Amino acid sequence: MAFDVVIAGGGPGGSICAAQLAKRGVSALVLEKAHHPRFHLGESLLPQSMPVLKDIGIFDDIHTRFIVKRGANFHESGTLKQARYDFAEAFDRSTTFAFEVPRDEFDDILFRHAKTCGADMREGWKVDRIDCSDAENGGPVRVVATDEKDASHTFECRLAIDATGRDAITAHEKRATEKVPELDKTAVFSMWQDAWRDTGDREGDIQIIVFGTGDETGWFWSIPFKDGRTSVGAVLASTWIKRRKKSATTIPELYALAISESPAMQRIVRGATQIMPARAMADFSYRVRDLAGPGWIAVGDAGGFIDPLFSTGAHLAMYGGFHAANKIADVLATGRNPRPEDFTEWSALMRKGAELFLGSVQAFYRGSLTPYLFADDQHPFLRRAITSMLAGDVFTGHDRWVREMQTRFPAILSS
DSSP: OOEEEEEEOOSHHHHHHHHHHHHTTOOEEEEESSOSSOOOOOEEOOGGGHHHHHHTTOHHHHHHHSEEEOEEEEEETTTOOEEEEEGGGSSOOSOOOEEEEOHHHHHHHHHHHHHHHTOEEEESOEEEEEEOTTGGGTOOEEEEEEOTTSOEEEEEEEEEEEOOGGGOHHHHHTTOEEEEEEEEEEEEEEEEESOOOOOGGGTTOEEEEEEOOGGGOEEEEEEEOTTSEEEEEEEEEHHHHHTTTTTOOSHHHHHHHHHHTOHHHHHHHTTOEEOSOOEEEEEEEEEESOSEETTEEEOGGGGEEOOGGGOOHHHHHHHHHHHHHHHHHHHHTTTSOOOGGGGHHHHHHHHHHHHHHHHHHHHHHHTSSHHHHTOTTOOHHHHHHHHHHHTTOOSSOOHHHHHHHHHHSOOOOOO
16 A cells, blocks of 8 residues: 655654644554653653644644643752752743653554554564665655565655664764764663652753763753652763772772762752662764765654753654654645655754754753853853753744854864
C-alpha cells in the first residue's frame, strides 16, 4: 500500500507530524520500533511548544494529566545561591507555562492521539532503510522495514521523514553527522520518590544545579512529576569522570559521588528514596549536515542533538515536526511531490533555533553564561532575553534580543 508520507519513529516529532498531516488530509504511516509506553527520561517541556499541542488538539488532555511548570530555578551548588526565571517575564507572554512530563506516558499519549487523527500508527516495526534513489527523477521513495515477525516490507511514499532520534538513520547512512565542540559529556540519572520540590505555583519548576569549574563544569536536573516522583540526573564532563575513576568505577557509584559533591543536590534528595538504579547515557552532541534532501527530511534528534541543559530536544522535535507537516501538506495540495528546496525556509528556521540554544549551552560550559544567570545587578533586558530562551522562543523571537544572545554567546560549530 502506498502512502503520501512514511515516518520512521514514533516519538514526539514523528507523532506530532503524523497527527498534523492526518488533520490536513495527508495519508501518513508511522513505523516505531518499540512499543509504547517505552522507557525514556522525563521531559521538562517549554512554553513555546504549547501552541503545537493546542493546534493538534491534545493540550487539554496534557493539562489534566501533568504538573504545570511556570519557571526554571538555577542553583549554585556550593554557595546555594539561586536565580529563578519566571516564564511570565519573557518577551512573548502569550504562553507562560508548560508541563513536566514522564516521557513514557507523554510519548504514548501523542502516539495514540495521532492514530485518532487518522494516521496509520504501527509499533514493533523497525525501519531498515530509506531508499530515495528514484526521488530526484520524480519517482517514489521506498521505506524498507521489518515487522514483529521478522518479515520485510517495502512501503512506497512521496516523502519519507526520519524521526528516529539519535539513531538518525538517514544522516548516519550518508555519514553526515559531526560532533559539536565542547560538548563531550555523559549523563547519569535515576528516579526518586518524595524528593524536595518547591510549593504552590512553583511546585513544577525545574531545578538546575550548576557545579564544578573550568573543564569540570557540569549540572544537575531535578524534574518533579505529578505522582510524587522526581527525575534527578547529572551531566558530567569527561574530565570530571576521569579524575574520579579510582573512587567511582560503576554507574551507581558515579551517580552517588556526583550527588555527594553537591550540597544543593544533597538538599533536594535528603529524605527521599531512590526508586530506580542509576543509568548512564553518552551525551555527545552532534550536528547533521542537511535537514532535507530528495525524498526525505529529518525531524528532531535525527537532525541533530544538543546537550539538554535548556530542555531543547522535545521542543525542537515538536516544533519541527508540526511545521514540517504543514509545509508538506501545502506542497502536496499542489499535486506534486515535495522537493528539497521546499524546505529551505523550514531548515533555516530550525537551524536558527538550534544554534541559538547551542551557543548558550557552549557559553555555559565555557563559564561565560553563568555569571549572567546569577548576577545580582542583572540588566532587565538581558534577564528577559535569557527567560525568552528558556521559554523556547528561539524561532520567532524578537530580533533585538535574539541578536543580543547570538552576539554574546555565538555557536561554535566546528573545532
